[in-house]
Amino acid sequence: MSPTGFESPKPVLAIEGLTVSFDGFKAVNDLNLYVDRNEVRVVIGPNGAGKTTVLDLICGKTRATTGSIQFDGRELTKMREYDIVRAGVGRKFQNPSIYENLSVFENLEMSYPKGRKVFGALFFKRSAAVVERVEEIAAEIGLAAQLHQQADLLSHGQKQWLEIGMLLMQDPALLMLDEPVAGMSVSERVQTAELLKRISQGRSVLVIEHDMEFVKSIAHKVTVLHQGKVLAEGSMEAVQSNPKVVEVYLGH
Numbered sequence: 351m352s353p354t355g356f357e358s359p360k361p362v363l364a365i366e367g368l369t370v371s372f373d374g375f376k377a378v379n380d381l382n383l384y385v386d387r388n389e390v391r392v393v394i395g396p397n398g399a400g401k402t403t404v405l406d407l408i409c410g411k412t413r414a415t416t417g418s419i420q421f422d423g424r425e426l427t428k429m430r431e432y433d434i435v436r437a438g439v440g441r442k443f444q445n446p447s448i449y450e451n452l453s454v455f456e457n458l459e460m461s462y463p464k465g466r467k468v469f470g471a472l473f474f475k476r477s478a479a480v481v482e483r484v485e486e487i488a489a490e491i492g493l494a495a496q497l498h499q500q501a502d503l504l505s506h507g508q509k510q511w512l513e514i515g516m517l518l519m520q521d522p523a524l525l526m527l528d529e530p531v532a533g534m535s536v537s538e539r540v541q542t543a544e545l546l547k548r549i550s551q552g553r554s555v556l557v558i559e560h561d562m563e564f565v566k567s568i569a570h571k572v573t574v575l576h577q578g579k580v581l582a583e584g585s586m587e588a589v590q591s592n593p594k595v596v597e598v599y600l601g602h
């Protein structure tokens with residue numbers, strides 16, 4: 351506790367002065383963005399605003415031209431994609447990359463963190479731990495009853511949840527999702543909102559989304575990107591009534 355009794359918690363993700371140029375075009379331009387622990391942050395903005403590029407920069411798919419991305423006290427801009435995943439950043443792309451010919455169980459099992467050596471008697475212990483973890487995650491994503499079903503038989507929404515489950519197997523401190531409800535039915539959207547609320551307890555979630563009803567139901571805070579910069583940030587209500595946001599995005 352500080353002497354004043356106020357302790358401002360350190361953000362889990364601190365992006366400062368982040369810029370990326372593609373042949374002189376700044377897709378992300380001197381961006382500052384801070385995400386707290388246990389926060390669900392939604393990034394909105396018009397097409398081409400730089401939203402996907404920000405996620406690409408965080409997960410190391412795209413290299414920053416300048417600027418810094420601090421995650422849990424580590425600088426991500428110089429790290430390899432694989433090491434960023436190991437540092438606790440999980441990212442779901444728009445199209446699910448599940449194995450359609452494997453079961454839900456097998457898809458989740460494959461995502462169990464590797465790298466621990468397995469010897470003899472330890473193997474049984476470990477596989478019991480894997481089964482327990484798979485069952486826990488399947489329940490969390492609402493697929494406990496489909497555990498032994500082949501993934502290609504799942505609905506579109508269930509496939510998306512399975513991929514979220516595969517990321518959860520790694521227990522990331524930051525989970526990033528690019529348009530998670532695109533193509534989903536109304537009831538699947540509602541269930542996805544419930545899922546994101548559950549999984550944000552104990553981790554931060556950063557979502558790109560265009561569906562404003564969905565954004566309203568999950569966002570703790572909304573960041574509006576425009577031309578690679580933050581145009582506005584705050585509660586959904588504040589952002590929705592901001593004339594600049596209405597002009598470049600919501601009014602269209």
Ligand SMILES: Nc1ncnc2c1ncn2[C@@H]1O[C@H](COP(=O)(O)OP(=O)(O)OP(=O)(O)O)[C@@H](O)[C@H]1O
Pocket residue numbers: 372377395396397398399400401402403404
């Ligand atoms: N690798 C790249 N090379 C050149 N230009 C790129 C590259 N990646 C993105 N861009 C450009 O950067 C800008 C931002 O793209 P980005 O995909 O981040 O926007 P977005 O906000 O996610 O848009 P949308 O809502 O349409 O997905 C666009 O003009 C895009 O054409």
